[in-house]
Amino acid sequence: MTTIYPLIICGGKGTRLWPLSRTQSPKQFQKISGPESSTFFQVAVQRHRGGIYQDPVIVTGVTHRGTVVKQLREIQSGAQIICEPMGRNTGPAVLAAAHAISRKDPDAIFVVVPADHIIEGPLNKTIEACIPAAKAGHIITFGIAPRYAETGFGYITDAGPMEGFDTIRRVGGFVEKPPADKAQALIDSKSAYWASGLSMFSASTIIEEYAKFDPRTAAYVADSVEFGSNTPEALYLNEVDFAEAASEPTEGVVFEKTDRIAMATLDVSWDDVGSWLAMYNISPRDQNGNVLQGDVIALDAMNTMVRADSRLVSIVGLTDIIVIDTPDALLVARMDETQNVKKVVEQLKASHRTETEVHAEAKPAMVPFEKQKELSRLVDSDKFQLGTAEIEVGRTVILDQGARNRQVIVVQGSVHASGPGWSKIATEGGRIYADENGPVRIVNSGDDKAELLFVTLEKLEVGAHPTMSMVSNG
Structure with missing residues (x-):
């Protein structure tokens, strides 16, 4: 056959x-x-x-x-x-x-x-x-x-x-x-x-x-x-x-x-679910015609869609409205205007906002080098500041624009790094340097959680950490 x-x-x-x-x-x-x-x-x-x-x-x-x-x-x-x-x-x-x-x-x-x-x-x-x-x-x-x-x-x-x-x-x-x-x-x-x-x-x-x-x-x-x-x-x-x-x-x-x-x-x-109106139309609705996803309280609402991905969202008296709440961005639109959401994205791109590309979360807790027993020999050095982060599969870290004295070492896993005009795969032991021309995006493209070591080759102020931020791919 x-x-x-x-x-x-x-x-x-x-x-x-x-x-x-x-x-x-x-x-x-x-x-x-x-x-x-x-x-x-x-x-x-x-x-x-x-x-x-x-x-x-x-x-x-x-x-x-x-x-x-x-x-x-x-x-x-x-x-x-x-x-x-x-x-x-x-x-x-x-x-x-x-x-x-x-x-x-x-x-x-x-x-x-x-x-x-x-x-x-x-x-x-x-x-x-x-x-x-x-x-x-x-x-x-x-x-x-x-x-x-x-x-x-x-x-x-x-x-x-x-x-x-x-x-x-x-x-x-x-x-x-x-x-x-x-x-x-x-x-x-x-x-x-x-x-x-x-x-x-x-x-x-x-x-x-x-x-x-x-x-x-x-x-x-x-x-x-x-x-x-x-x-x-x-x-x-x-x-x-x-x-x-x-x-x-x-x-x-x-x-x-x-x-x-x-x-x-x-x-x-x-x-082809090409708009939030289309998403509303394919989703199960309650007796008032509402689509409520996540932690949502709806009072006197009709024919409205609310998607709450990370927190409680409450609506009162809404009709024919779309509300999409993510950790770093909120969309509120009339049902008949959802095709114009792409115009918002165009404005964000023109302003070079990262919200067009990635889902931003809180920055990870950087672990100071003195708490890394295997690196304790660096404690007395005035030349280093270290931190680590574990990155889930599919998530992204942004290493902010800057000099090459800031770098990332892959301790475990495999990541894909891309900066202005370049990209590379880095596996265990590989290094990724900050770029003076723009931010560097580091994506966990492997099968398992990745562990990264962030190094700044200079003395930082007390409590300072290598400049980076965590973003999620959904």
């Missing part, structure tokens, strides 16, 4: 779900309905397990590898993890996965699964029915009958039956996020479908088609796999080669040009 590899690409920033979703902790890694629920990513993995499926192939950034591993452990799922040195859109990510898996399984078939969508219904039944078409060399994109004239989605037009196959249809064209009047015309035509973001093809087909339409990128991506670092925990793509790949989506490079494209329709409930 043919089996399928779910391919889950964990990229994207999800700025419309700020302050929950941020650059270093995007939407897919956030819990869907409060502290006790699964994350979007975990639900995507669970949706395609067992039966016709192999363990998933996960393509993610180096900084997110630790979070991926942690969340896979929580649902007891294996996976092949591929780490990108930098984001290059979906095209190179899909192509790299095809090269990596086809080396051990030349007949591999992929279904590309969005990491952050909500899908309910007989999805896998339709996917299984499309296996013969994928084996025959077709690239199948999945469409969903539109419920209304949405301007934020792409559309696929139906050009009629595909000869020789009952499950797929010919594609007339693709329409990317049309204006309202064109979206309505597509609805009225009865032949247009929302583009779901799911697709299906054999590894050999996507490799052949990519080489046909963008041979330069195809060659560089192939080399990024060939000369990457294949370790037990992940395949790390070669940075020099991968950086040369054109940053383009698979749809634009291949789907819209190939004569192998086809469409299968899905009879499912689907939402």
Whole structure:
């Protein structure tokens, strides 16, 4: 029996779900309905397990590898993890996965699964029915009958039956996020479908088609796999080669040009959860139409969503309001204005606020060197100030901008550090220096808790500690 590899690409920033979703902790890694629920990513993995499926192939950034591993452990799922040195859109990510898996399984078939969508219904039944078409060399994109004239989605037009196959249809064209009047015309035509973001093809087909339409990128991506670092925990793509790949989506490079494209329709409930209004609409509500997540007291409130991640939140007399409370940022918005949250993020970025990228918590308690018995020999030195911090998987430490006399030594674990124009992996014994040109972000990208030693090579005032702050990836 043919089996399928779910391919889950964990990229994207999800700025419309700020302050929950941020650059270093995007939407897919956030819990869907409060502290006790699964994350979007975990639900995507669970949706395609067992039966016709192999363990998933996960393509993610180096900084997110630790979070991926942690969340896979929580649902007891294996996976092949591929780490990108930098984001290059979906095209190179899909192509790299095809090269990596086809080396051990030349007949591999992929279904590309969005990491952050909500899908309910007989999805896998339709996917299984499309296996013969994928084996025959077709690239199948999945469409969903539109419920209304949405301007934020792409559309696929139906050009009629595909000869020789009952499950797929010919594609007339693709329409990317049309204006309202064109979206309505597509609805009225009865032949247009929302583009779901799911697709299906054999590894050999996507490799052949990519080489046909963008041979330069195809060659560089192939080399990024060939000369990457294949370790037990992940395949790390070669940075020099991968950086040369054109940053383009698979749809634009291949789907819209190939004569192998086809469409299968899905009879499912689907939402890309692209705003807080969408999040409200998919969440269970109480008798007053409220969605209350976390420690919340609501009096005389109707049709309101409150998410309290770290403290008690009380509301009185609110209607049609969104309240999202995180440790370092609070969002209050009208339901009908939630699409404009991204404008808040744009202002934060313009002001170089870290709240766009990371979740800030209180600074960790730095342990003075005199309490570190193994380092007691440094007690009498006037040249050092030491401190330690333990960093959970997926969390981030920011080493503030400054001179190289401030540094971090990795005592245990593996971290990914990035500063202005550079990045590196540091394992036990590795050093990371402060940068005079900007802050350095240190992410625990390993499988377990990391322990860091902070060193300032100068005499500090009594009680002072190396300058740094802790932030959380969610």
